[in-house]
Amino acid sequence: MPGNAQNLDVKPGKVHRIDPEGSVPAGNPFPGSTIWAFGLRNSFGSDFDPVNDQLWLTDNGPSCNDEVLRLVRGANHSWGPEATCATPPAAPGNTNRSGPTPRRQPEHFYAATTGITGTAFCDGCGLGPEAEDDLLVTSVNDGRVHQLALNSGRTDVASDDVVYDHPGAVLSMETRPGEPIYFSDFSTIYELTLAG
Numbered sequence: 001m002p003g004n005a006q007n008l009d010v011k012p013g014k015v016h017r018i019d020p021e022g023s024v025p026a027g028n029p030f031p032g033s034t035i036w037a038f039g040l041r042n043s044f045g046s047d048f049d050p051v052n053d054q055l056w057l058t059d060n061g062p063s064c065n066d067e068v069l070r071l072v073r074g075a076n077h078s079w080g081p082e083a084t085c086a087t088p089p090a091a092p093g094n095t096n097r098s099g100p101t102p103r104r105q106p107e108h109f110y111a112a113t114t115g116i117t118g119t120a121f122c123d124g125c126g127l128g129p130e131a132e133d134d135l136l137v138t139s140v141n142d143g144r145v146h147q148l149a150l151n152s153g154r155t156d157v158a159s160d161d162v163v164y165d166h167p168g169a170v171l172s173m174e175t176r177p178g179e180p181i182y183f184s185d186f187s188t189i190y191e192l193t194l195a196g
Helices: 002-006
Strands: 012-015 036-038 044-046 055-061 066-070 108-110 116-121 137-140 145-149 158-167 172-174 181-184 189-192
Touching: 055 116, 066 116, 116 158, 137 172
Parallel strands: 044 116, 116 172
Antiparallel strands: 012 036, 044 055, 055 066, 066 108, 116 137, 137 145, 145 158, 172 181, 181 189
């Protein structure tokens, strides 16, 4: 339900931050609450930027404007009951117009529903210097792997290049520092490598 994303009294539509034992950490934006950010839809992949530890995640559908977000402490990422795929307003403002201001807009979005699934930063992943510290995202609807280079402040997406076109749906993408990036479809797990 879209209204859940803006309702701070329910768990859906949020990113929560908790201590390992399940308690609310000091420094959370809403006293006594595990909520870190709200106004979210249908997130699949997330990863921390290896340069500054910022959390990035994907946020999908339902029928337009699949998004890549940089999560901000206490921020309203503005999905909710006022969302529409109609214009005006222009995308992505049409799907991100609910709740209190300021309403954060995505750092990057795809107007067509690609179904963004996996998310992984290249941190010594073996794809060469041109991919180092870039964010890679995959999608279930078209199987593409996108390489997103961030701006110098690492607050926004500067460029988007398709680096691999998989012949089927991509379900997830995972890695860890100093290791290759792996992605999966319905039957197999693959390692993402340089061509050649």
